[in-house]
Amino acid sequence: MKIQAYDISRQASAATLIFDAIRQAILNGDLTQGEPLRQEDIARAFNVSRVPVREALLKLEQHGLITSQRYKGAVVAGLSLEEANEIFEFRALLEPEIIRRAVPHMSPEIMEAAANCCEAFGRADDPMQWGDLNRRFHKTLYAPSGLAYHMEMLDKAMDRIDPYLRAQLLLSEGMQRANREHLMIVDACKSGKADTAADLTRQHILGAQESLSRYWKK
Amino acid sequence: MKIQAYDISRQASAATLIFDAIRQAILNGDLTQGEPLRQEDIARAFNVSRVPVREALLKLEQHGLITSQRYKGAVVAGLSLEEANEIFEFRALLEPEIIRRAVPHMSPEIMEAAANCCEAFGRADDPMQWGDLNRRFHKTLYAPSGLAYHMEMLDKAMDRIDPYLRAQLLLSEGMQRANREHLMIVDACKSGKADTAADLTRQHILGAQESLSRYWKK
DNA sequence: GTATTGTATATTGTATCCAATTTTAGAATC
DNA sequence: GATTCTAAAATTGGATACAATATACAATAC
Numbered sequence: 001m002k003i004q005a006y007d008i009s010r011q012a013s014a015a016t017l018i019f020d021a022i023r024q025a026i027l028n029g030d031l032t033q034g035e036p037l038r039q040e041d042i043a044r045a046f047n048v049s050r051v052p053v054r055e056a057l058l059k060l061e062q063h064g065l066i067t068s069q070r071y072k073g074a075v076v077a078g079l080s081l082e083e084a085n086e087i088f089e090f091r092a093l094l095e096p097e098i099i100r101r102a103v104p105h106m107s108p109e110i111m112e113a114a115a116n117c118c119e120a121f122g123r124a125d126d127p128m129q130w131g132d133l134n135r136r137f138h139k140t141l142y143a144p145s146g147l148a149y150h151m152e153m154l155d156k157a158m159d160r161i162d163p164y165l166r167a168q169l170l171l172s173e174g175m176q177r178a179n180r181e182h183l184m185i186v187d188a189c190k191s192g193k194a195d196t197a198a199d200l201t202r203q204h205i206l207g208a209q210e211s212l213s214r215y216w217k218k
Numbered sequence: 219m220k221i222q223a224y225d226i227s228r229q230a231s232a233a234t235l236i237f238d239a240i241r242q243a244i245l246n247g248d249l250t251q252g253e254p255l256r257q258e259d260i261a262r263a264f265n266v267s268r269v270p271v272r273e274a275l276l277k278l279e280q281h282g283l284i285t286s287q288r289y290k291g292a293v294v295a296g297l298s299l300e301e302a303n304e305i306f307e308f309r310a311l312l313e314p315e316i317i318r319r320a321v322p323h324m325s326p327e328i329m330e331a332a333a334n335c336c337e338a339f340g341r342a343d344d345p346m347q348w349g350d351l352n353r354r355f356h357k358t359l360y361a362p363s364g365l366a367y368h369m370e371m372l373d374k375a376m377d378r379i380d381p382y383l384r385a386q387l388l389l390s391e392g393m394q395r396a397n398r399e400h401l402m403i404v405d406a407c408k409s410g411k412a413d414t415a416a417d418l419t420r421q422h423i424l425g426a427q428e429s430l431s432r433y434w435k436k
Numbered sequence: 437g438t439a440t441t442g443t444a445t446a447t448t449g450t451a452t453c454c455a456a457t458t459t460t461a462g463a464a465t466c
Numbered sequence: 467g468a469t470t471c472t473a474a475a476a477t478t479g480g481a482t483a484c485a486a487t488a489t490a491c492a493a494t495a496c
Contacts, residue, residue, distance in 0.1 A: 013288060013449070039478070049451045050478085051269075058273060062280035070231060071457045071478050086367045093311055149304045153371055231479070257448070267481045268448085289448050289487045 014048050015055035021046075022056060026065050026076055027162045028128070033078035037066060064160050081216050084164045087157050088209035094154050095138070095205060096198035099185070102145035103194035111190055114140045118182045130175060131166045137182055141189060168212040177207065232266050233273035239264075240274060244283050244294055245380040246346070251296035255284060282378050299434050302382045305375050306427035312372050313356070313423060314416035317403070320363035321412035332358045332404055340397045348393060349384045355400055359407065386430040395425065 012020075022042070025031045037057060039050040046053070057074050060066045068074035079087075117137035124133060135158060142151055158165070168174045181204045188197035230238075240260070243249045255275065257268040264271070275292050278284045286292035297305075335355035342351060353376055360369055376383070386392045399422045406415035 011288075015449085038476095040476090051450055051452095054478090055272070055276060055449095058276050059280065062277060068478095072459095073478065083367065086365060089365075090368055090371070093315055097311055147304055147307075149301065149375075150308055153308070157367075157371075233479090256446095258446090269480050269482095272448090273479095286448095290489095291447065 013055075014046070014052040015059070018042065018046055018048075018053055018056035019059045022060060023063070023065060023159070026060075027131075027159065029163055029166070031076045032163075033076055035076040037074040037076065039073070063156055079160060079164070081213065084161050085209060085213065087161045088205060088212075090157050091154065092202050092205045092209075094150055094157075095142070096202040098142045098145045098147050098150055098154070099189075099201050100194045100198040101147060102142055103189050103192060103197055105144035105146070106141070106189055107144070110140060110144055111186060114186055114189070118179065118186060121182065122179050127166070127170055130169045131162060134165065134169065134178065141185070164212055165208070168208050168215070171211060171215055174208070174211060177211075178204070181207070231273075232264070232270035233277070236260065236264055236266075236271055236274035237277045240278060241281070241283060241377070244278075245349075245377065247381055247384070249294050251294055253294045255292045255294065257291070281374055297378060297382070299431065302379050303427060303431065305379045306423060306430075308375050309372065310420050310423045310427075312368055312375075313360070314420040316360045316363045316365050316368055316372070317407075317419050318412045318416040319365060320360055321407050321410060321415055323362035323364070324359070324407055325362070328358060328362055329404060329408055332407070336397065336400045336404060339400065345384070345388055348387045349380060352383065352387065352396065359403070382430055383426070386426050386433070389429060389433055392426070392429060395429075396422070399425070 022031070022037070031037075039053045039057070042053045042056075043050045057066065057068065061068050061074065065077055066074045067077045114137055117133055117140055121130065121133040121137060124130060139151070142154075145151070169178060181200065185197055185200045185204065188200055240249070240255070249255075257271045257275070260271045260274075261268045275284065275286065279286050279292065283295055284292045285295045332355055335351055335358055339348065339351040339355060342348060357369070357373075360372075363369070387396060399418065403415055403418045403422065406418055
């Protein structure tokens, strides 16, 4: 085969493209809590009928990013501080276990990639990138755990609190602290200390939760 | 208000009814791994068009109960023993923490209800009920935790391994052992020993996982 | 006989249309 | 002027019609 081929059956459907676009808009904060999502408007914007739009909205609802009521339509879901706190606790339960299981299988390449994320994270000037780089960093380290289901659940949880995470990173110390802690986690991984990495990860998460709560109250 | 009223705006849509029916069929084992789910067939069976059927299939896919490919259709998802094991570990992470947080808020009514589940569980002769009663028992105890998100994730996880759970309960010792351990958990809750309840729950789950793995290999 | 290509059928994805329900604006009443 | 009823507009849920793709099988070439 002389042709540079690829699996075109993997082409995204209209519904998938719309889902991704709206999800991104919510995570970026372009769509905020309570914003109504009219099927007709979205369909016009994407130049499609309402059918794939409905499909996208259904998926968004399953992800918890929007809530919808019969005959009333969908709005961007809100997340109270209490709910966000619960999701932080969910993370604090999952992530230490994931990294503990990942450390024994971490290749030098993985740690290299994680370190690169760290570096890019420290260097990035656009606050909009911080959230993405942060998530990529953690995801890279977690991949060798083999805990696909855990990571899937974690990913959904991260989507849910994404706006809060970005807010937390925007806090004056949030960004520096995260970077410092990331480096410590990478160090623990490099020296194969699984339990240490797990502890640091747990503190990393609970620390972010705490600083967010403190900021949100005032 | 003398009338037994309910929120009729909460009436289920056709899609929801279809979702519930197919979900139940999968959990009961009436639909097994790889079984194709044709939109047209399902639509005919429920006397609706394919639109609500597609909606139901989307939800089932998000729940991980089916997998679907563009233009190829959906089939009932399979779950390897490895994947099932991971979900047991997911449970072993979540449930102890949930019950630990629930114990301090457990009312006598809750414990009564849980004990009733236990009793019904021990008395039920139809193996088909065991799985349901088992889940109801745990759900009852977990409710006071206030960890709605955790419980939502747990519920999806339980759906995913439901057939395995039923198989495990069918093992000669599975049912008796579960019942014995349930009673111990209730006891710990009654005496307010949150950590003990958590430990027992963890062992309850890991024990089930282990007995299932042992059975499945041979 | 085997491999390739064309064709028919089945199935899913999307568009368009109709029905059910909610929301809104205005008229009627007090 | 405020409130309640009413009708129309807006919006979503579902049905039908059509387009895109996959699968199975016949037709053809070698």
